[in-house]
Amino acid sequence: MKTYKIAAIPADGIGPEVIAAGLQALEALARRDGGFELDVTEFDWGSERYKRTGALMPEDGKEQLKNFDAIFFGAVGAPDVPDHVTLWGLRLPICQGFDQYANVRPTRILPGITSPLAGVGPDDLDWVIVRENSEGEYSGVGGRAHRGQAEEVATEVSIFTRVGVERIMRYAFKLAQSRPRKFLTVVTKSNAQRHGMVMWDEIAAEVAKDFPDVTWDKMLVDAMTVRMVKDPASLDTIVATNLHADILSDLAGALAGSLGVAPTGNIDPERRNPSMFEPIHGSAFDITGKGIANPVATFWTASQMLEHLGEMDAAKRLMRAVDKVCSDGVLTPDVGGTATTKDVTEAVCQAIRGENI
Numbered sequence: 001m002k003t004y005k006i007a008a009i010p011a012d013g014i015g016p017e018v019i020a021a022g023l024q025a026l027e028a029l030a031r032r033d034g035g036f037e038l039d040v041t042e043f044d045w046g047s048e049r050y051k052r053t054g055a056l057m058p059e060d061g062k063e064q065l066k067n068f069d070a071i072f073f074g075a076v077g078a079p080d081v082p083d084h085v086t087l088w089g090l091r092l093p094i095c096q097g098f099d100q101y102a103n104v105r106p107t108r109i110l111p112g113i114t115s116p117l118a119g120v121g122p123d124d125l126d127w128v129i130v131r132e133n134s135e136g137e138y139s140g141v142g143g144r145a146h147r148g149q150a151e152e153v154a155t156e157v158s159i160f161t162r163v164g165v166e167r168i169m170r171y172a173f174k175l176a177q178s179r180p181r182k183f184l185t186v187v188t189k190s191n192a193q194r195h196g197m198v199m200w201d202e203i204a205a206e207v208a209k210d211f212p213d214v215t216w217d218k219m220l221v222d223a224m225t226v227r228m229v230k231d232p233a234s235l236d237t238i239v240a241t242n243l244h245a246d247i248l249s250d251l252a253g254a255l256a257g258s259l260g261v262a263p264t265g266n267i268d269p270e271r272r273n274p275s276m277f278e279p280i281h282g283s284a285f286d287i288t289g290k291g292i293a294n295p296v297a298t299f300w301t302a303s304q305m306l307e308h309l310g311e312m313d314a315a316k317r318l319m320r321a322v323d324k325v326c327s328d329g330v331l332t333p334d335v336g337g338t339a340t341t342k343d344v345t346e347a348v349c350q351a352i353r354g355e356n357i
């Protein structure tokens, strides 16, 4: 029997609600599978801790997480703490500290969920967005001077390194190669940003030579938003910078029905460090505590986590259970239903326990 050590960081807002749901489903899967166990340690890191102690996570937080097999993360953000404090105080130090440079965001329209795009169903939208997760526009380089003065200046510098770009391109081409269509779209903005983004394009073309069986094309990020809406079936695997993919993947989530169904894995492909799995959404102040947060994104990221751990059967079983429950119409309000988080979670756990899943 294998035992995986999982660090759960539910954090803020609806984070604790969806992580509790995810852990319940994972427990049901482990029981059903019988071949593995999860040893879960919960951390109370987040905005409440910040308000109490001045820090979202302890100074040795990274050390504490280092020996876990994976991290299962909820969401961070509170109405009374600035967003840059919460993001840079918890999520980014983990992603960047563990060099989880590939942020993998699958999107498809689940059965039973209606896309806001007329006439677009599950066969028309099945994408994986690969987001560069370690540098680019979120490198944290920049500064402010003459604060509050008329001559105040602020810089936010995008950093693109050959190593950083090449490794994310390789990851994306490899992922595209593993999917039936073997098709990759490289998102860029090299018309306006003529240094970093031109190097991005050049490295994409160089890496492409090592993947002759992968067809690829290039899109400016603005035109990409149009293509995602007008011709979703023309896309499959997508690679983009930290900022571009951050924005495009929220659009992807909305086109698939709701942010509440969109998952993400922050992966260290070299497995030097634990990878981190989370729903894309934030702490959703408007629905916190109402019991209606959609847990599907968290189930999906739990499935990504199981896949990363090598538990392929359990990963697939979880997604079959999610597909079944969605197509049965057990849906939270964000995707047009009346079910609660608890209803969906119980239905998914029951499906996991069922014979045909």
Ligand SMILES: NC(=O)c1ccc[n+]([C@@H]2O[C@H](COP(=O)([O-])OP(=O)(O)OC[C@H]3O[C@@H](n4cnc5c(N)ncnc54)[C@H](O)[C@@H]3O)[C@@H](O)[C@H]2O)c1
Residues within 6 Å of the ligand: 014, 018, 074, 075, 076, 077, 078, 079, 083, 091, 259, 260, 261, 278, 279, 280, 281, 282, 283, 284, 285, 286, 287, 292, 293, 294, 295, 297, 332, 334
């Ligand atoms: N990874 C993260 O931790 C992360 C990501 C995004 C935003 N944030 C933070 O979260 C806070 C709120 O940000 P926001 O409002 O821009 O984004 P959000 O994702 O929290 O919410 C956007 C909208 O989507 C809805 N929504 C999100 N998740 C849902 C779910 N599971 N089920 C049903 N509806 C859902 C919300 O109700 C809201 O109307 C901010 O502090 C922000 O910084 C954190």
